[in-house]
Amino acid sequence: MAIPVSNRDARRIFLNKQGLAAAPHRALGKHGLLDLIHDIGFVQVDSISTVERAHHQILFSRNQTYRPEHLAALIEKDRALFEHWTHDASIIPSAFFPYWKHRFVRREAKIRENWRKWQGEGFDQVFEETYERIRANGPVMAREVKAEDHKSGGWWNWHPSKTALEFLWHTGKLSIAARNNFQKIYDLTERVIPKEHYEAEVDHDTFVDWACRQALKRLGFATSGEIAAFFDLVTPQEARQWVESHRDELEEVAIETADGKPRASFALADGLEALCAPPEPPARLRVLSPFDPLIRDRNRTERLFGFYYRIEVFVPEPKREYGYYVFPLLEGDRLVGRIDMKADRKAGTLDVKRVWWERGVRTSSGRIERLEAELARVAKFAGVERVVHLDGWDGEAR
Secondary structure, rough: EEEEOHHHHHHHHHHHOOOOOOOOOOOHHHHHHHHHHHHHHHEEOOOOOOOHHHHHHHHHOOOOOOHHHHHHHHHHOOEEEEEOOOOOOEEEEEEHHHHHHHHHHHHHHHHHHHHHHHHOOOOOOOHHHHHHHHHHHEOOOOOHHHOOOOOOOOOOOOOOOHHHHHHHHHHOOEEEEEEEEOOEEEEEHHOOOOOOHHOOOOOHHHHHHHHHHHHEEEEHOOOHHHHHHHHHHHHHHHHHHHHOOOHHEEEEEEEEEOOOOEEEEEEEHHHHHHHOOOOOOOEEEOOOOOOOOOOOOOHHHHHOOOOOOOOOOOOOOOOOOOOOOOEEEOOOOEEEEEEEEEEEEEOOOOEEEEEEEEEOOOOOOOHHHHHHHHHHHHHHHHOEEEEEEEOOOOOOOO
């Protein structure tokens, strides 16, 4: 019989697994940052900096002592982290690199097939030439290998050498050695990934077991589909087969969703005792990045928190329900609202346009004070001097 887990406990379990149950003011440091990223699995990278870039905000929301220079050092000097793909571009512990080798092999044939349709026959002619140039001359940025007479075409604006760089990165032959003003600097993977991780090999069964087991550890509980989607390394079929072949290590749990219905899931049996006593997260109100791993799976977010969320960046303005880039608000173990704001660095202000509170959330003076305190923290982190409230800042019910 499945073990019942209340909705409140389910939310707290997931918050704890995703690094949002620890005290956000505890001293973190560089080594603590590496541990945090390892524990949550990965941190998505995104270029939009409406307030701050996604990877920085994801980490800051978990710990206000986070310093971006520590992240840069872990990637570019210590090589303890590397950039590659999960469901999207992400920062990943270098210790995970041997498992990503399986992704490289799986992706190569598919990329060649898909990109041939996009770029046309012969699109891969410069791949070897580009690789050899980097091998001989060292790291490059895309703009440094662009053909002078190339006429750009398509919204991607990818010239042949840019295509080569991305293909060689996606298939593991190149890695991102650093970034300059967020532009990727590519180098040979063996010159970026530490030798012990670059040379390590794991067989297929070990790879599938690791990908599924580690995903479930970071989710706390999950269906096979959620396990497959977490790192996006294995197929849904492989995840289903892993669950079936490891039933002696798993417990069935019935997760109460936000609407009160049970949802059948699995949890690792050897962690069940701790799982059933999740810590209470800090009561502090926190702003989350739209790319936060807590809400990456939008359907899971809606089931657990009763919170419907979509990014409206690509939605035409007249059709947006909220705004261009709206941030979810986490308070304790609940997603209580969303906020539309932007850092104006020339003016030195964090401009708050509007707040929407979820249905049933009371706009008490205490809650407004908690929001004000968080906005002050975010403003300082974004490098602006003060918060400016525009019309409607204090919120409206959804």
